[in-house]
Amino acid sequence: MKTLTRERSEELKALCHQFRVETIELLHKLQTGHTGGSLSECEILVTLYMECANITAENQDAPDRDRIILSKGHGAPMLYRCLAEKGFFPVEEMQTLRQVGSRLQGHPNMAKTPGVELSTGPLGMGLSAGNGMACANRLMGNEAYVYVILGDGELDEGTIWEAAMTASKFKNDRLIAIVDWNKVQLDGMSADVMPIGDLAGKWRSFGWNVLECDGHDVDSVYSTIETAKELLNGRPTVILANTIKGKGVSFMENTNKFHGKAITDDEYERAMKELEVLR
Amino acid sequence: MAAALRDVYGESLVKYGVPDEKVVVLDADLATSTKSVLFGNACPERFFDVGIAEADMVSMAAGFAASGFTPFINTFATFVASICAVSAKSLIAYSGLNVKLMGGNNGLTGGYDGSTHHGIDDINVMRGIPNMLVMSPSTPVMMDWMVKTLVQDHKGPAYVSVSRQGAGEVYEEGTSFTIGQAKTVREGTDATIIAYGLCVPRALQAAEKLAQEGINVRLVDMFTIKPIDRAAVISAAKETGAIITAEEHSVIGGVGTAVAEVLTEEGIAVPFKRVGIQDTFTQSGSYAQLVEIYGVGADGIAQAVRETVARK
Ligand SMILES: Cc1ncc(C[n+]2csc(CCOP(=O)(O)OP(=O)(O)O)c2C)c(N)n1
Ligand SMILES: [Mg+2]
Numbered sequence A: 001m002k003t004l005t006r007e008r009s010e011e012l013k014a015l016c017h018q019f020r021v022e023t024i025e026l027l028h029k030l031q032t033g034h035t036g037g038s039l040s041e042c043e044i045l046v047t048l049y050m051e052c053a054n055i056t057a058e059n060q061d062a063p064d065r066d067r068i069i070l071s072k073g074h075g076a077p078m079l080y081r082c083l084a085e086k087g088f089f090p091v092e093e094m095q096t097l098r099q100v101g102s103r104l105q106g107h108p109n110m111a112k113t114p115g116v117e118l119s120t121g122p123l124g125m126g127l128s129a130g131n132g133m134a135c136a137n138r139l140m141g142n143e144a145y146v147y148v149i150l151g152d153g154e155l156d157e158g159t160i161w162e163a164a165m166t167a168s169k170f171k172n173d174r175l176i177a178i179v180d181w182n183k184v185q186l187d188g189m190s191a192d193v194m195p196i197g198d199l200a201g202k203w204r205s206f207g208w209n210v211l212e213c214d215g216h217d218v219d220s221v222y223s224t225i226e227t228a229k230e231l232l233n234g235r236p237t238v239i240l241a242n243t244i245k246g247k248g249v250s251f252m253e254n255t256n257k258f259h260g261k262a263i264t265d266d267e268y269e270r271a272m273k274e275l276e277v278l279r
Numbered sequence B: 001m002a003a004a005l006r007d008v009y010g011e012s013l014v015k016y017g018v019p020d021e022k023v024v025v026l027d028a029d030l031a032t033s034t035k036s037v038l039f040g041n042a043c044p045e046r047f048f049d050v051g052i053a054e055a056d057m058v059s060m061a062a063g064f065a066a067s068g069f070t071p072f073i074n075t076f077a078t079f080v081a082s083i084c085a086v087s088a089k090s091l092i093a094y095s096g097l098n099v100k101l102m103g104g105n106n107g108l109t110g111g112y113d114g115s116t117h118h119g120i121d122d123i124n125v126m127r128g129i130p131n132m133l134v135m136s137p138s139t140p141v142m143m144d145w146m147v148k149t150l151v152q153d154h155k156g157p158a159y160v161s162v163s164r165q166g167a168g169e170v171y172e173e174g175t176s177f178t179i180g181q182a183k184t185v186r187e188g189t190d191a192t193i194i195a196y197g198l199c200v201p202r203a204l205q206a207a208e209k210l211a212q213e214g215i216n217v218r219l220v221d222m223f224t225i226k227p228i229d230r231a232a233v234i235s236a237a238k239e240t241g242a243i244i245t246a247e248e249h250s251v252i253g254g255v256g257t258a259v260a261e262v263l264t265e266e267g268i269a270v271p272f273k274r275v276g277i278q279d280t281f282t283q284s285g286s287y288a289q290l291v292e293i294y295g296v297g298a299d300g301i302a303q304a305v306r307e308t309v310a311r312k
Helices: A006-030 A035-040 A042-052 A073-085 A091-096 A126-140 A158-169 A199-205 A218-231 A265-274 B005-017 B037-042 B054-066 B085-093 B122-127 B140-152 B199-212 B230-240 B255-266 B287-293 B298-310
Strands: A067-070 A146-151 A175-181 A209-214 A237-242 B023-027 B047-049 B070-076 B100-104 B133-135 B158-161 B183-186 B191-195 B217-221 B224-226 B243-250 B272-277
Touching (some): A006 A035, A006 A091, A006 A265, A035 A042, A035 A073, A042 A073, A042 A175, A067 A073, A067 A126, A073 A091, A126 A146, A126 A158, A126 A175, A175 A218, A199 A209, A199 A237, A209 A218, A218 A237, B005 B023, B005 B100, B023 B037, B054 B070, B054 B085, B070 B140, B122 B133, B122 B224, B140 B158, B183 B199, B191 B199, B191 B230, B191 B298, B199 B217, B199 B298, B217 B230, B224 B255, B230 B243, B230 B255, B243 B298, B255 B272, B272 B298
Parallel strands (some): A067 A146, A146 A175, A209 A237, B023 B047, B023 B070, B070 B100, B100 B158, B133 B158, B191 B217, B191 B243
Antiparallel strands (some): B133 B224, B183 B217
């Protein structure tokens, strides 16, 4: 099993902490944007972009680069922060998020934002597009990986399961889906809105390899993705990443309350204290 | 602050829907946003949140209707007009099923969420479906009447485009309306603005401003976009000699198109202009900013009237 060096692991953890703080600061300042889902996907995106995926600002047009699709497009703030870190655009541009004239739209637009591999926003479409990219790679002889990040609520969409069958049929073993399994969606807890049942069993019965990890532990995320990359057994792989919606700020955790609501001044200060930015 | 139509919608759904045992309400994980959650809290046994599964929801509603119920389905307008469209067409309208399709966050009211969440083509899509009644309320009083009418009187497929916001009241409490009959909000002689949704209160502001400049405009609330009130369009053209349509929707396929169809078929040539989104993808921004940028605010409407009247 591949592991991160101690040093690299600490670096990635620090980066995640920094991105959390910056995201909360930004969404508070702008009074708009999806906090809960951005915080829950943080370690997944950071580990993928900084470590596992072959994606750089320099290879952004190379046909054999890896692709990352954020199918849960409302998690755009953390995606954009990762892209800025990779040099796709200046970090300062983050301040224009969701503002008139910005390249950083509320939901990602591949025609506007460098580094965005697919326009998303309407849930349930990213995995199908991932199949298209994976099949295209095979036709072109590319050994690149396609990563698709899905919300757990997003799995309610029937198209996800259509795509799950398609991936099996076409043996897309370089397609790796990662479920940001935070057990919360928009209207409430996923178990109440739409009980997903035996999630691992569902994917397995659709012909997928199923791995599970702690989605807030960069070491666990890293090792699991690296394991998925090596499977190459003719089956697509899904990683069920156990996460917490709103991770990092106690009162934002495990609730739909901070799915998309603006952060108040009071909430902001309490969050910054918890994240040890303010004392 | 003007009452938001989505809040009025949620309250009216409780007021008229809860007492009627045939009313069932469905949502797709947007109940807290569409406000169908109010019905869900008041009447959990007739409320069905299916999760993020719009296609599932709308066909399930067809099943309810085929069993004698009156289902109201709820999600964003842009998703009703896309993900739900095949069922709306081939299951529901084709069969004349009594399903009420409620499209929330219409027009630009999705604001910061951006183009993927704005509903600027819903009227176009739903208008093209035979059998489908297409309406959009302009104010809280009309929103309340519309829910009441859909619950108590109207039978058959209907699509309603609902704003997340509100732009003020123009009607007296208890005003009665008739499906298919446009409401004249203001009399005038120099031009007519034909609008629906929040463009109605904004057009009224525009009309008041224009009156000070000596331009006297009629304002017609075309809240039933299909079937359109042909007589109201014809008399507006004949009596005022210029028509401006205004909608928070693409100029393609909305009320602008519907009015143009009537005028052309009637052989009436008057100066005519369509205020709306000019066949472009919209962008993120505050709702107020977007209304200005896309020219569908009071200023944009007033300017369109000036230009059109100048062509008379
Ligand atoms: C097709 C579609 N329906 C509804 C929505 C509105 N919506 C945005 S996010 C969301 C909840 C998503 O929950 P989940 O997938 O679990 O994401 P996370 O918890 O990571 O935020 C909903 C219903 C949408 N964007 N697209
Ligand atoms: Mg979730």
